[in-house]
Amino acid sequence: MPGCLNFLHRGSRLEDRVSENVKNKIERLKRDIRFHDRLYYVLSDPKISDKEYDVLLKELQALEDKYPQYKTEDSPTVRLSGGILKGFRSIRHVEKMYSLDNTYSFDEIYSWKDRVLKNLPDGKISYVAELKIDGVSANLTYRNGKLISAATRGDGQTGEDITENIKRVRSIPLTLSGDNLPEFIEVRGEVYMEKQSLSNLNRQREAAGEPIFANPRNAASGSLKLLDSEEVAKRRLLFYAHSLGAYSGVKLSGHFEFLQKLKYWGIRVNEHVKLCHTIEDVIEYCKLWQGKREGLAYEIDGAVIKVDNLEQQHKLGFTLKSPRWAIAYKFPARQATTEVMKIVFQVGRTGVITPVAELKPVECGGVIIKHATLHNFDEIERLGIREHDRVLIERAGEVIPKIIKVIERRGKSAVRIPKECPVCSGKVIKEKEEDVAYRCINPNCGEQLQRSILHFASRQAMDIEGMGEAVVSQLIGLKLVGSFSDIYRLKGKDLSALELFKEKKINNLLSAIDASRHRPLSRLIYGLGIRHVGEKAAYVLASKFGSINKLAAADMPTLQGIHEVGPIMAESIVDYFAQPQAKKLIEEFSSLGLNLKEEAKKTKNTPLTGKRVVFTGELKNFSRQEAEELVRQNGGYPISSVSKATDFVVAGDNPGSKYNNARKMNIRILNEQEFERFLK
Ligand code: AMP
Ligand code: ZN
Numbered sequence: 001m002p003g004c005l006n007f008l009h010r011g012s013r014l015e016d017r018v019s020e021n022v023k024n025k026i027e028r029l030k031r032d033i034r035f036h037d038r039l040y041y042v043l044s045d046p047k048i049s050d051k052e053y054d055v056l057l058k059e060l061q062a063l064e065d066k067y068p069q070y071k072t073e074d075s076p077t078v079r080l081s082g083g084i085l086k087g088f089r090s091i092r093h094v095e096k097m098y099s100l101d102n103t104y105s106f107d108e109i110y111s112w113k114d115r116v117l118k119n120l121p122d123g124k125i126s127y128v129a130e131l132k133i134d135g136v137s138a139n140l141t142y143r144n145g146k147l148i149s150a151a152t153r154g155d156g157q158t159g160e161d162i163t164e165n166i167k168r169v170r171s172i173p174l175t176l177s178g179d180n181l182p183e184f185i186e187v188r189g190e191v192y193m194e195k196q197s198l199s200n201l202n203r204q205r206e207a208a209g210e211p212i213f214a215n216p217r218n219a220a221s222g223s224l225k226l227l228d229s230e231e232v233a234k235r236r237l238l239f240y241a242h243s244l245g246a247y248s249g250v251k252l253s254g255h256f257e258f259l260q261k262l263k264y265w266g267i268r269v270n271e272h273v274k275l276c277h278t279i280e281d282v283i284e285y286c287k288l289w290q291g292k293r294e295g296l297a298y299e300i301d302g303a304v305i306k307v308d309n310l311e312q313q314h315k316l317g318f319t320l321k322s323p324r325w326a327i328a329y330k331f332p333a334r335q336a337t338t339e340v341m342k343i344v345f346q347v348g349r350t351g352v353i354t355p356v357a358e359l360k361p362v363e364c365g366g367v368i369i370k371h372a373t374l375h376n377f378d379e380i381e382r383l384g385i386r387e388h389d390r391v392l393i394e395r396a397g398e399v400i401p402k403i404i405k406v407i408e409r410r411g412k413s414a415v416r417i418p419k420e421c422p423v424c425s426g427k428v429i430k431e432k433e434e435d436v437a438y439r440c441i442n443p444n445c446g447e448q449l450q451r452s453i454l455h456f457a458s459r460q461a462m463d464i465e466g467m468g469e470a471v472v473s474q475l476i477g478l479k480l481v482g483s484f485s486d487i488y489r490l491k492g493k494d495l496s497a498l499e500l501f502k503e504k505k506i507n508n509l510l511s512a513i514d515a516s517r518h519r520p521l522s523r524l525i526y527g528l529g530i531r532h533v534g535e536k537a538a539y540v541l542a543s544k545f546g547s548i549n550k551l552a553a554a555d556m557p558t559l560q561g562i563h564e565v566g567p568i569m570a571e572s573i574v575d576y577f578a579q580p581q582a583k584k585l586i587e588e589f590s591s592l593g594l595n596l597k598e599e600a601k602k603t604k605n606t607p608l609t610g611k612r613v614v615f616t617g618e619l620k621n622f623s624r625q626e627a628e629e630l631v632r633q634n635g636g637y638p639i640s641s642v643s644k645a646t647d648f649v650v651a652g653d654n655p656g657s658k659y660n661n662a663r664k665m666n667i668r669i670l671n672e673q674e675f676e677r678f679l680k
Contacts, residue, residue: 029060041171088160091151094246129285132302135192136221145176168233176265186245197236294366302330334365349451351439386411423447461527485588552577609635611647617655
């Protein structure tokens, strides 16, 4: 039939056109996204909201998933994909990465200038003054405008290959924009974290019992060395370019010009960089920022001064360690002297007693300081601190200032380790000789109670919305709550005694409490706050034992037989359940209707039992958390990234790159209906 042929013919032309359209659309979206990245990060002048930006990104991702033939390595969606790295290879820098010589006074800056002048007798010199950002340096390599690799400084000659992680830093372009791009260029700069992001991160880490980062440098460098690139994406790392390495295919004559070019190509450069024509201007700049550093969103520890002209730089050359054409001016440490008025003892959730110095308020680097942490009693001994001593304190990027030394002994008597808890008068002991920490061992300690209840009600544990600090402290103060089980005995009229608690708030809290009765066993176990039992361990324990009673009855050998449980954790679990209070608590939980069993019906085999399942995209009927929970209940394992060991990928709307990976690896993909059928 000729008509049919005709139709076919038209059909394939139509297909070509559709595919041409898709390709154009993808290119346009990529261009738009890069344009908005540049406005946001480089020019600090966004024209769309974060939400609108996400819409563009999602649209691009959806198209790429549907037409993977058009997905490219430099697409902004690369930043959304996860992946676990095996380790870091090393990369040799084309040009060596140097460190900087430090100066600590303006006099030293003048002598540096004199040395420079001696080597450039007939030169007129301009300088570029920059902020010295407290982060970690990275070397980005672009070839023909594409980011091809990224490395840490390492020993200066070779660094570690952190390309995959650097791609998750949104302020670093994967592709340069503009024209006259260099064939090849090494761009060096600082990966850093803003003060706010760092303190948020530290708060989360503290809640999870992980060690906190002492300063932005450690945080940035720790984050770049994470093996889980999805985690890197969450860390809110930022980048400022500040130095030039090897390059070709572009003409550059000055450092300042180089920085301007970078901005034009879409690479972020600090806005406070200044071209100075005299050394006096440079000193002005250092003074200015020494005074204004507190107002910045990120930490700086000094200024960096560079000879602007590249030819002059070349003439000056390098010493073994650093360029002769640049110098760092380090701000004086933010120190102050004050008096220790009192040493008080704080009690943590696990009863650990932490000494804290209450100081006579003093200004230190623009902030009024009233407290300094002393970490533990060994620290007090090491420093020899007594109440009323005059001390030197220092803030070095840390969140809490520390005491450096005693400068005048005024206290009469040495600090005594309290024998009793300052809050509940319970007994304070060092459990083992090798421990540094002393702790209050009274299980009914008020302070510990408050912290334990907050932990019990937290989002990762029983997730009782509305049980925040203010509510919990009132509940304890009014003697309405003295244990976890009391939470489940609260009545409306009890709650009406709380500040600002009217009908609506009362009902909300009661229903939040009620809902928490049905949380999975793993969350309850985690909520108990057994020492050394984190979220993951709680999950393992819940699935291995299946009920709280079986867990409570487990002995050391049984516990240690579990791969994820070490001897310290095993001992801590046995000790916990050996307490009569723990037995009583479980009985109370049971009569108050809390779920104490793992709901996974291990005997019932579903197609998900024992399977590793990855989710991507949005499901209509479940949140991600609910879906993962269902997998667990069916005896399966929710996993975050696709690998050969993955059994199923469940794809909802707008699936991410995991979908493509699954297709490439031939892993079975389920849509939402199929997933639901598997659950039955
Ligand atoms: P340091 O680690 O104290 O020897 O200081 C040298 C480091 O300062 C370099 O490796 C960079 O990572 C860092 N740095 C921060 N800001 C700048 C800047 N504006 N110019 C050059 N280096 C900088
Ligand atoms: Zn106590």
